[in-house]
Amino acid sequence: QKEVEQNSGPLSVPEGAIASLNCTYSDRVSQSFFWYRQYSGKSPELIMSIYSNGDKEDGRFTAQLNKASQYVSLLIRDSQPSDSATYLCAVNVAYDMRFGAGTRLTVKP
Amino acid sequence: GAVVSQHPSWVICKSGTSVKIECRSLDFQATTMFWYRQFPKQSLMLMATSNEGSKATYEQGVEKDKFLINHASLTLSTLTVTSAHPEDSSFYICSASIAGDSYEQYFGPGTRLTVT
Numbered sequence: 001q002k003e004v005e006q007n008s009g010p011l012s013v014p015e016g017a018i019a020s021l022n023c024t025y026s027d028r029v030s031q032s033f034f035w036y037r038q039y040s041g042k043s044p045e046l047i048m049s050i051y052s053n054g055d056k057e058d059g060r061f062t063a064q065l066n067k068a069s070q071y072v073s074l075l076i077r078d079s080q081p082s083d084s085a086t087y088l089c090a091v092n093v094a095y096d097m098r099f100g101a102g103t104r105l106t107v108k109p
Numbered sequence: 110g111a112v113v114s115q116h117p118s119w120v121i122c123k124s125g126t127s128v129k130i131e132c133r134s135l136d137f138q139a140t141t142m143f144w145y146r147q148f149p150k151q152s153l154m155l156m157a158t159s160n161e162g163s164k165a166t167y168e169q170g171v172e173k174d175k176f177l178i179n180h181a182s183l184t185l186s187t188l189t190v191t192s193a194h195p196e197d198s199s200f201y202i203c204s205a206s207i208a209g210d211s212y213e214q215y216f217g218p219g220t221r222l223t224v225t
Contacts, residue, residue, distance in 0.1 A: 042218070043216040043217060
C-alpha cells in the first residue's frame with residue numbers, strides 16, 4: 001500500500017463547478033497535511049495546510065481532514081480554468097513529508 | 110514571505126561533467142532543506158534531506174557520492190551532480206522548512222537539467 005494515495009485523474013469539471021480532490025494516507029501518526037498545486041513545468045506551490053480534524057477554508061479552497069478515516073480532501077469552489085493543474089497531497093510525520101502522485105484537474109470553460 | 114530561489118533555472122551540460130545547483134531561502138532561515146527530483150509526468154521523489162552544518166540524509170537508492178549536498182548556512186544549500194549522465198536529466202527542486210513548529214515546505218522554482 002502506498003503511503004499517500006490519490007486518484008491520478010484526470011478530473012474534469014466545468015467552469016464554476018466544485019472540484020473535489022481526495023487523498024488517503026497509511027501512517028496513523030501523521031501530523032500535518034498539505035495540498036500543493038503544480039502547474040506543468042513548474043514547481044509545487046503550497047495552497048492549504050491542515051493539522052486538526054474538520055474543515056479549513058481559505059477563499060475558494062476548503063481542506064477537510066478526518067484522521068480516524070485517514071482521509072484528507074480539497075474542495076475548490078467556483079472552479080476556474082486557471083485552477084487547471086496537478087494537485088499534490090502531502091502528509092508529514094515530523095520533517096518526513098511524503099507526496100501522493102497527484103491528481104490532474106482540468107477546468108473546462 | 111517564505112520565498113525560495115534556485116539557480117540556475119535551467120542548465121545543459123555534457124556527459125561526464127559536474128553541475129552545481131544553488132537553493133536559497135530569501136526571507137527566512139531554513140534549518141532543513143530538501144532536494145527532490147521529478148521526471149516527466151511523475152511525482153516528486155525525495156532525494157535527500159539536509160540540515161545546516163551536518164551531513165545530508167539520503168533516500169534509499171540515491172547515490173550520495175554522485176549527488177553531493179552541502180548545507181553551509183541557514184539560507185543556502187547546494188546540490189552538485191557529479192559525472193552527469195543523460196539519465197540524470199530531470200527537474201530538480203529544492204524546498205525549505207521554516208525553523209519552528211511548522212512543517213510546511215516552501216519550494217524553489219526548480220532547475221531543469223539536461224545532460225547531452
